[in-house]
Amino acid sequence: MSFQPIKFYQTGTFTVGNRLLNPENRSVQSHQDRSNAINSGHRACQGCGEALGARYALDAAMEATGSQLIAANATGCLEVFTTPYPESSWQLPWMHSLFGNAAAVATGIAAALKAKGRNGVRVVAQGGDGGTTDIGFACLSGMFERNDDVLYICYDNEAYMNTGVQRSSATPPAARTTTTMPVGLSPGNVFGQGKFVPAIAMAHEIPYVATATVADLHDLEAKVKRAMEFRGARYIHIFVPCPLGWGTASHDTIRIARLAHETGMFPVFEAEHGELISSLPIRRQLPVEEYLKPQKRFAHLFGAKPNLEVIARIQARADRNIQKYGLLQTEVA
């Protein structure tokens, strides 16, 4: 009989920690002495996915670097809610310059560190989807192309939340924003070709690209840790639901992120040097309605007369993700 290790079926590998696991096998978030890169007292909304995602990512990066880490931050919710004068929530050297230049500022930080011979100090840049996929895109692409030693993390909540929920190039089709209202012949955001920056990052063939959600902490932390093993440009795109902008309950943030993955709406994968190397399989596939229905930004698709055609088109997008990224692998014991 082959050896079958005894796992923790009670908690699996999905909970934040587990009293029975060795400390090194637990998530960074479970540690009593975690960095808490963003500490209490910040002004994010109740149930903010970005506050959570940023703490997850930066705590992991700080752990991986022994806190030898500097962060550059684009303008946006994350910046505003963490550093309104006279209070800062950050626990690491952190800088905000502008909306569209976080990647370039990070390049400058990395260049300075290199010139000073301080190779042990690492650099992370972070921004929301607007600061990454729109206004900051040129700087991001430049940083990728030069292969600067920067990990760029995008916290994607699929619209400009800081300015009051306007559409960004990461806003999904049919979603309501204040600039894509659910009125007229095709309510909500248009069906475009999409601008999926992780794929664009892969096209730069940078050492490491990954996507993650706040619903799978272990996966997210593993990716941050992996990213810190590389030198050069790295990109992690983290899906962070926004209760305010999406019209979801504040306690549902993680559930919605989970549903985004389980429906195939948001593919979770990693790539090295432009090649896809793994995908996070869907454990229990669900139809996209399960993801759409709890969100008010898609409410116009349901109600008395559901817009079946649009729902079908959204399902088709999810199906394409599932196929393209191989999200329905069977779970390996």
Place this chain on the structure above:
Amino acid sequence: MLKQIEGSHAVAEAIALCRPEVVCAYPISPQTHIVEALGEMVKSGELTPCEFINVESEFAAMSVAIGASATGARAYTATASQGLLYMVEAVYNASGLGLPIVMTVANRAIGAPINIWNDHSDSLSQRDSGWMQLFAETNQEALDLHIQAFKLAEELSLPVMVCMDGFILTHAYEQVDMPTQRQVDDYLPPYEPRQVLDPREPVSIGAMVGPEAFMEVRYLAHAKQMQALERIPQLAAEFKQVFGRDSGGLTHTYRGEDAETIIIAMGSVLGTIKDTIDEMRADGHKIGVLGITSYRPFPLAQVRAALHNAKRVVVLEKSLAVGIGGILSTDVRMALSGIHLHGYTVVAGLGGRAITRKSLHKLFREAEQDALPALTFLDLDWEVVNKQLTRERVMRRSGPAAENMLRDIGTVASKIA
């Protein structure tokens, strides 16, 4: 060491002697030769340790400099014209954060119409950006001002633009006295930042500041530039001690001793003006020159003192505040508060239009007779202008003005020389 060398290369060598740690480069004429030369020095190992970053835009250039400077590195970049405008958001940010970046602006006109030649529209558009602006008259001064600029910027934690006329200086081969590394090291200490991104002592830089403190932050920027008014002459004096020559300072008066007419200008045109003045002095005219080196901070007191005994002042500037007239003139007028003298604004040399001694002689003589209008456009081709104005009056679809006028003139090249 004396060298016959292109202005851009002279500046590049001086920058290298200042031991910059991060240089960001994005091509735009006419500053490109400077960063090209620096790039080669970094790649060859001559300039080390230094990171040379080929960025994807001027916006990124300034942003990379911001990141580098905030991390305690001596950061440098260069730009001009459209490039400066493209980085404006970051320009304001660098000064707002108090980062002592030094940037060469190879002054060039701003389009449209697109024009690559010299005037001062670009850096003067950044008048209120919070950067200090030092204008070089010669290549030697351009070289020297860069060395002083790093010291000034770092002492005060404010960025400095060293402005040199595009092509006229950047591309001119002149003899310069190139300092030694030792001299520069004696003059310019290593950069000791006031704040730095460092895990050993983490801080959060770039907070959001509301009405409760914003005014104070802005006032402090102003106060620093006021301190610079004191430091700039001192730095020039210290420079003279180490390098043995006069360079920098706030203003330079030339033959102003008993002058009734004072000409004020910035940059390389001062050379032509001085030549003209010399000739006029030989003819017995009581005329002198006030060259402004420090445009920001603006030396109100020095300007006022220089003009105190004059009867008239002519501000000859390579810039135009459309809708009012002069830009430099406006600042000069602030210095004149309470002094009664005739003031004339002359807009000259826009987009590289040559400023000739012949035109200046005529201009200055008219000024001496107080026969100048308040605002003069030097050597403006009124025939062409009036033709276009008529055209626009009589027909709706008058077409593009610039192209119309080029057609009216005939060739372009003939008017530039």
Place this chain on the structure above:
Amino acid sequence: MDKPFAITLDLGSSLANHTGSWRTSKPVYLDRLPPCNAGCPAGENIQGWLFHAESGDYEQAWRVLTVDNPFPAIMGRVCYHPCESVCNRGKLDSAVGINSVERFLGDEAIKRGWKFDAPAASSGKKVLVVGAGPSGLSAAYHLARSGHSVEIHEAGPLTGGMMRFGIPKYRLPRDVLDAEVQRILNLGVMLKLNTKVANIEDSMRAGNFDAAFLAVGAHIGKRAFIPAGDAARIVDAVSVLRSMEGEDKPMLGRRVVVYGGGNTAIDVARTAKRLGATETIIVYRRTREKMPAHDSEVEEALQEGIMIKWLSTIKQAEEGSLTVEKMKLDDKGFPQPTGEFESIAADSLVLALGQDVDLSLLQGVSGLEIKDGTVQVGSNMMTGHKGIFAGGDMVPSERTVTAGVGHGKKAARHIDSWLLGTTYQSAAKHEPVSFDMLNPWYYTGAPKTMSPMLDVIRRQTSFDEVQGGLDESNALFEARRCLSCGNCFECDNCYGVCPDSAVIKLGPGKRFKFNYDYCKGCGMCVSECPCGAIKMIPEDI
């Protein structure tokens, strides 16, 4: 560092901003009652002992278990584990094998010789326990651990009661029974065998007892009137099973018919088979769905080749044969005669129609109420006569070993209070936790390679004992399948998922607490708690 004014800020200074003031409702930790605990007739803290078993601390698990039930090795064999039928994990894949883990712990305790902690200081009170069956032994155990002096009077020659005389060896090996009984006696409980209490008041007076717990069980097999020829061999099931413990095994013949549909009917049929019957038939008047015997027992019996005649009653018994009438169910589900008869061959007929209680020891005791042949007791297990308590099969109950053990515990608690002149108040029951309060996403499914292996072990048969036990790794596996419904198992989820870092981790075994200075009341901790151990309550405003 001399920091530039306003644009540069000190680390972590936002702690000055107490965002807790935003809150309109707040999370609180609580322990909820898991369905297994709620469903256990013996009142075991199943989730509690599984918690320790998960970490491999079997001794601690056994100690927590035996706070409520001194017989894990026996329970692990004979309990019909109602806990498993209500286990929330059953809604995910299949219920946790609580019973097998319990048995593993019991066997491990016997193997390792674990002993109960010494009783508390002596109370100076004396309690008489009548009957050494599950209920009496359980009461004796709990009373002894509370520091009372306990004496058991057992009419029979051996301890165990129905555990010995009602349950066949193949289900409960006697060495296991003896070991667990002995461990109770080792607490200092005095046992008097072959001591029939003829009159309880006399015995109490004679022994100077302060209280008594009666648990004599129900041993008298019910007879039904069946017209029978002189030579027909008719016996009752209890007698058959009891005689299995003696020297003379019962003679039932090759063809045995058992009449009845309870667990005893199954036990006796399987016993007959083991005694050499070639043909064993159970005759039951209703259908399988209506049969009171536990499904697993029926299944095992069928697997062993026992036949069951459904919807049939026995009308007459003759030597070598029986007359059976076919029945049919009416609209209300009651069997009605059809008038169709058939004859089946039988060397003997065993009646398994239930048991009656021998109430002779209660003659003359004042205040008692007897109804339907059982003694009525109050919610404190006391009879109408002060100081005399009763439990087990002699009071109205479902008549299982587990229920009997539960009675013993409950009675012991009340006797203890009664002796001290107080009234026992059981701790308020936690609110129950239902499946929809859990977040099952966090639990991994048992991998496919593991489940069949486990199934085989669970069903393994041997000559002596039908059910095999788990080995350690399997027991650990099963224990770790527990969802810990309603009780924090320190998974760190609340600590991790709080966007405001407003959960304080207190360290191993100490759980967590909320930092209400910063908690904004988003409720994410509640949604993401796997086991439903946090709830939101409205904030006092």
